[in-house]
Amino acid sequence: MNVRRLIPRTALAGAVALGLVSLTACAGTSDAADKGNGGKLDVVASFYPMQYLAEQIGGGHVAVTTLTKPGVEPHDLELKPKQIGELGEADVILYLKGIQPAVDEAIAQAGVTHTVDATTLTELEEHGTGVGHDHEGEEAGHDHAAEAGADPHVWLDPVKYAEVAKGVGSTLEKADPDHAADYRKNTDALLKKLDALNTEFETGLESTATRTFITTHSAFGYLAERYDLEQEGITGVDPESEPSPARIKELQDIAEKDKVSTVFFETLASDKTAKTLAGDTGLRTDVLDPLEGITDKSKGDDYIEVMQSNLAALKKALGAK
Numbered sequence: 001m002n003v004r005r006l007i008p009r010t011a012l013a014g015a016v017a018l019g020l021v022s023l024t025a026c027a028g029t030s031d032a033a034d035k036g037n038g039g040k041l042d043v044v045a046s047f048y049p050m051q052y053l054a055e056q057i058g059g060g061h062v063a064v065t066t067l068t069k070p071g072v073e074p075h076d077l078e079l080k081p082k083q084i085g086e087l088g089e090a091d092v093i094l095y096l097k098g099i100q101p102a103v104d105e106a107i108a109q110a111g112v113t114h115t116v117d118a119t120t121l122t123e124l125e126e127h128g129t130g131v132g133h134d135h136e137g138e139e140a141g142h143d144h145a146a147e148a149g150a151d152p153h154v155w156l157d158p159v160k161y162a163e164v165a166k167g168v169g170s171t172l173e174k175a176d177p178d179h180a181a182d183y184r185k186n187t188d189a190l191l192k193k194l195d196a197l198n199t200e201f202e203t204g205l206e207s208t209a210t211r212t213f214i215t216t217h218s219a220f221g222y223l224a225e226r227y228d229l230e231q232e233g234i235t236g237v238d239p240e241s242e243p244s245p246a247r248i249k250e251l252q253d254i255a256e257k258d259k260v261s262t263v264f265f266e267t268l269a270s271d272k273t274a275k276t277l278a279g280d281t282g283l284r285t286d287v288l289d290p291l292e293g294i295t296d297k298s299k300g301d302d303y304i305e306v307m308q309s310n311l312a313a314l315k316k317a318l319g320a321k
Contacts, residue, residue, distance in 0.1 A: 037063040041176045044087055046095035046103050047074040048293045049155035050118065052303045053168045054094055057186045061179045062092075062172070067103060074099055074292045079106055088112065092175050094168060098152040099292075114175040121167030122160045124150040127221025127231070155291065157222035158198040158307070162191050197307055201227050204311050209319025212258035214251055214283075216265045216274045219290035229318075230258070234273055248277060255281050262317035264288035267297045286313050 040063040045051035047068035054064045067083055068074045077100050087093060087110040096118040097104050107115060154160040169187030173180040205227045213224075218233030232254055234243050243251075254260065262284045265274035271285065278285045289298060289306050299309035314320075 041172065042089065042091045043172075044090040044093050046093075046100060046107075047077075049161070049291060049303070050094040050096060050168075053165050053190075054092075054172075056190045057165065057169050057183055058172055059182060059186050061176060061182060068100070068293060070293050070295045072293065077102060079103065084110075092116070092171060094118070094171075096152055096154075098150065114171055116168060116171045118154065118164045118167070119150075119152060122154050122163040124152065124154070125222070125225070127151040127218070127225065151218075151221045153219045153290065154222055155303075156220055156307075157226045158194045158201065159226060160222055162194040162198075165190050165194065193304055197304060198226075200308065201311055204315050204320060205229065205318065207321040208315070209321070210259045210261075211318065212254065212260055213288070213314065213317055214255065214260055214263045214277070215288050216263075216271070217290055219266075220288065229314075232260075234263075234277060243273065248280075251277060252281050255283060260317075261319070262286050262313075264313070264317070266290050267295060284317075286317060288313055 041058065041061055043054045043058060043062045043064045045054050045064060045066045047066060051064055051066040054062060058064065065086070067079065067087075068077050079102050084106045087106055090110070090112050092114040093107055093110065093112050094116050095103055095107055098119060154164060165187060169183050172183045176183070201223075211228065212230040212232060213220075214232045214234065216234045218231065218235065220231050223229070224231040232251060234247070234251060260283065263274045263278040263281075264286055265271040265288075267287060267289055274285050277283070287299065288310055291303060291306050291310075294300075294302065294306070298306055300306035
């Protein structure tokens with residue numbers, strides 16, 4: 001399998017130290033008004049699902065930056081010293097522990113009071129994410145949540161994502177009490193959108209010819225559990241890991257037994273394995289987007305639109321009636 005490109009701990013510690021030294025002169029200047037943001041709250045999000053919540057709930061009161069630029073695979077993000085330094089200047093940091101080990105360590109060093117780990121805002125579960133995920137040969141220091149059996153992809157379940165949204169809203173209220181009423185209003189509006197999305201999935205997937213789908217990246221465990229589906233991942237939570245021949249044979253048997261029509265791949269990782277499996281079994285391929293980032297290849301401009309595209313793809317693949 002491909003070894004993750006993680007920053008060694010010694011190098012990361014040095015970069016963090018460099019970033020923090022550059023910030024010593026800024027001590028005591030945490031007010032957003034002093035940062036050139038026009039009085040807005042400075043929010044740093046680790047990757048797109050956290051960015052979307054910050055923008056939807058924060059509205060015009062926040063200036064949001066994301067550590068993971070569009071098109072970058074979040075799992076493999078390597079932080080630059082400048083980004084690490086900017087973490088220490090943030091008013092609020094939103095991240096999801098276990099997705100990006102380099103980010104987790106840098107955030108722990110930043111010491112920002114209003115730091116929110118999304119995994120603490122909802123209950124994590126196990127979804128067999130270890131399938132095809134062999135850790136042999138990975139660098140020391142890799143503490144991906146999957147190693148403890150927990151699946152971190154909570155944002156792909158609209159219900160769990162709503163629980164995270166509530167926690168983010170509460171954090172923004174505490175960080176910026178002058179605009180607490182607006183944050184509550186925006187949180188409520190977002191919760192209504194997510195509730196409507198959940199209803200769309202419940203209705204759209206209620207009756208299908210099969211309940212099983214195959215995907216390269218085992219990111220959809222929460223979604224599958226929520227809507228009574230069966231996710232079969234070619235790899236585990238690492239989208240770049242390689243499946244064993246035994247796993248490929250097992251998936252071929254599952255596809256035949258459960259009348260699977262489609263092998264899903266994603267926009268930010270190679271589609272080679274999916275196309276190989278599909279070719280060997282006579283199946284179609286399609287995109288199921290884990291929404292770790294929005295690019296020009298995304299089928300939608302934001303979380304809601306891409307999730308609706310995912311629903312359409314699932315309905316087609318599962319034979320929704």
